[in-house]
Amino acid sequence: MQLYVCVKHVPDTAASIKIVGENGFDDSSGKFIVNPYDEYAVEQAVQLVEKNGGEVVIVTVGKAAAVASIRAAMAMGAHRGILVTVESQFLDSQTTARALKAAIEQDGKPDIILGGKGAVDSEGFQTLYRLAGGMNLPVVSEINEMELGDGKAIVGHEIGGGAREVLEVSLPCVLGTTKGLNEPRYPKFPDIMKAKKKPINEVAIADLGVSVDNAQSELIKLEKVPERSGAKMLDGDVRQAVEALVRILKEEEKVI
Amino acid sequence: MANIGIVIETEDGTVKDTNFGVLTAARGQGDGTIIALMLDGSADSAKEILGKYGTHKVVQISVEGADLSARPDLKARALAAAIGNYSLDALLGLASAQGRDLFARLAASMDLPLALDCLAVDIARQSVKKSHFSGKTTATVKMSGSVMLCAIRPNAIEAVEASVEVSVESFSPSVQDPGLVRVVEVNKEASDKVDLTEAAVIVAGGRPIASADNYAILDDCAKLLGGTISASRAAVDAGFAPHSIQVGQTGKTVSPRLYICCGLSGSVQHFAGMKTSKVIVAINTDKDAPIFEKCDYGIIGDLFEVVPVLTEVLKEKL
Numbered sequence A: 001m002q003l004y005v006c007v008k009h010v011p012d013t014a015a016s017i018k019i020v021g022e023n024g025f026d027d028s029s030g031k032f033i034v035n036p037y038d039e040y041a042v043e044q045a046v047q048l049v050e051k052n053g054g055e056v057v058i059v060t061v062g063k064a065a066a067v068a069s070i071r072a073a074m075a076m077g078a079h080r081g082i083l084v085t086v087e088s089q090f091l092d093s094q095t096t097a098r099a100l101k102a103a104i105e106q107d108g109k110p111d112i113i114l115g116g117k118g119a120v121d122s123e124g125f126q127t128l129y130r131l132a133g134g135m136n137l138p139v140v141s142e143i144n145e146m147e148l149g150d151g152k153a154i155v156g157h158e159i160g161g162g163a164r165e166v167l168e169v170s171l172p173c174v175l176g177t178t179k180g181l182n183e184p185r186y187p188k189f190p191d192i193m194k195a196k197k198k199p200i201n202e203v204a205i206a207d208l209g210v211s212v213d214n215a216q217s218e219l220i221k222l223e224k225v226p227e228r229s230g231a232k233m234l235d236g237d238v239r240q241a242v243e244a245l246v247r248i249l250k251e252e253e254k255v256i
Numbered sequence B: 001m002a003n004i005g006i007v008i009e010t011e012d013g014t015v016k017d018t019n020f021g022v023l024t025a026a027r028g029q030g031d032g033t034i035i036a037l038m039l040d041g042s043a044d045s046a047k048e049i050l051g052k053y054g055t056h057k058v059v060q061i062s063v064e065g066a067d068l069s070a071r072p073d074l075k076a077r078a079l080a081a082a083i084g085n086y087s088l089d090a091l092l093g094l095a096s097a098q099g100r101d102l103f104a105r106l107a108a109s110m111d112l113p114l115a116l117d118c119l120a121v122d123i124a125r126q127s128v129k130k131s132h133f134s135g136k137t138t139a140t141v142k143m144s145g146s147v148m149l150c151a152i153r154p155n156a157i158e159a160v161e162a163s164v165e166v167s168v169e170s171f172s173p174s175v176q177d178p179g180l181v182r183v184v185e186v187n188k189e190a191s192d193k194v195d196l197t198e199a200a201v202i203v204a205g206g207r208p209i210a211s212a213d214n215y216a217i218l219d220d221c222a223k224l225l226g227g228t229i230s231a232s233r234a235a236v237d238a239g240f241a242p243h244s245i246q247v248g249q250t251g252k253t254v255s256p257r258l259y260i261c262c263g264l265s266g267s268v269q270h271f272a273g274m275k276t277s278k279v280i281v282a283i284n285t286d287k288d289a290p291i292f293e294k295c296d297y298g299i300i301g302d303l304f305e306v307v308p309v310l311t312e313v314l315k316e317k318l
């Protein structure tokens, strides 16, 4: 099987974000990681190839430093990588999808393209739909259950209120993964060493014929979410504290 | 004057309450025409309540001979046809699991800009506010396209009534399913549970809850408030709760009016999923627990003592 996994290189979610200027952030100091949802996609692809044979190729659109996330995915078992280099962390999702499409089509014929349900930096939740749309392939996202059938995939996901939906798609297809699909492996030291020797092909986005101009959505401002300044503590015995709380929630906050 | 479409979501045939915040947001955009689009449920029975929240026209969308609920791409195409037919300038909806999927399919098929999980929308300026970096920052995103697509985080915008005259019509575009994706099965858990991401009140239990059965204590309290329960990752990893009710960075994002934390330390990762709640209350045995630094009201005490008293007082006072 020929599997492609779209992996984004993102700031560690535990790190604090330092805003620079109106719409930038300091990406020179903090730690970056493989987008957490994309780890489920890498794990799934590696397991599929372990079972059925074939190759896993990581595709990343990012700055030069994003190569670290490709290596991390290779340590989990991916075979090759493609880095489409850009100048900005936040391309709009149409442009990213066009770059992913061009990189994949230039490289080979996918059986399945996997990615995460969303990137934890821009929280876009749409790139894979646009990639599938551009390639005229079926897409299902937020999957936490997957089985391969004859020329098709059966996938499951939540649709809210505790309900689940099972869908059938023909291959090739695009799938967005989320927690519950598998347990991403922790690479061992020898795997990390082996990953260093695996090939990564770097190509500038312009050389794929994709323009970064005319973005349909543009980040114009970033602001820190103000933290609450500390709780009003309700004292007294349990009964008194609870009665005070209920009164406040009802009469002052009007939320119950 | 703008034409603003709203995708209405129903549950068992009734219009979900969370739609009203979306309608309120649409109304706040000047004197546009508000057109509610219904892909399921019945426009005739929804008419009255939708009119109460400022809807001018309710459109029942159907495709002859097709079950839209089993064909996600066909649903998106029917909606695309409606955008053209009603010359919409913007289409708003809910960022629920189904809403996110539908809007993403629509945006991809029409190559239009889309913002999901918006906290605020400004159609005249074509801009939205939404979370970036797992809730740590708010981004203002400018969109440029012939139609702007926005799905709004449930409960992010408070619903306000404003009755208008409302008419009903139906629209049956002739669109075809590309035949790529098919729903083969839907499993509705037999439960009376309120959907977590849309609940107006959530009572959360952390690691000290100590067993799955103990969530009943929180559930009793949540039910009285018309809400539901959630869990921290520590509680999910310990096997006390299913992952489907985990809130946080690797779980669900919620924005209820009231979020009550019972035995949660206040981790950044949990707050990533619930910090836009209107009021946050914490119950914790440790007076120095970090959660008291970032919530609105706090009670120092054992959740196993405090929550049953809360339930009792609510029974008396509600």
Ligand SMILES: Cc1cc2nc3c(=O)[nH]c(=O)nc-3n(C[C@H](O)[C@H](O)[C@H](O)COP(=O)(O)OP(=O)(O)OC[C@H]3O[C@@H](n4cnc5c(N)ncnc54)[C@H](O)[C@@H]3O)c2cc1C
Pocket (backbone or CB within 6 Å): A013, B205, B206, B207, B208, B231, B232, B233, B234, B235, B246, B247, B248, B249, B250, B251, B262, B263, B264, B265, B266, B267, B268, B269, B270, B273, B283, B284, B285, B286, B289, B290, B301, B302, B303, B304
């Ligand atoms: C990459 C990553 C992603 C993560 N994603 C998530 C996520 O999505 N959601 C999430 O929740 N966490 C997430 N976490 C985990 C997070 O860091 C915390 O470990 C977790 O949220 C802690 O859960 P807790 O507050 O229930 O438990 P604890 O941290 O153990 O806190 C328990 C609190 O309860 C108090 N307490 C003890 N007994 C009682 C009692 N009887 N009554 C009242 N109070 C009592 C204690 O004083 C303490 O403050 C993630 C972590 C990582 C690294």
Ligand SMILES: Nc1ncnc2c1ncn2[C@@H]1O[C@H](COP(=O)(O)O)[C@@H](O)[C@H]1O
Pocket (backbone or CB within 6 Å): A006, A007, A008, A009, A035, A037, A038, A059, A060, A061, A062, A093, A096, A114, A115, A116, A117, A118, A119, A120, A122, A123, A124, A125, A126, A127, A128
């Ligand atoms: N720059 C990128 N490079 C590679 N994959 C990406 C990139 N941006 C998004 N993706 C993929 O698309 C998924 C959804 O991202 P988004 O729509 O940005 O939330 C991610 O989980 C990745 O799998």
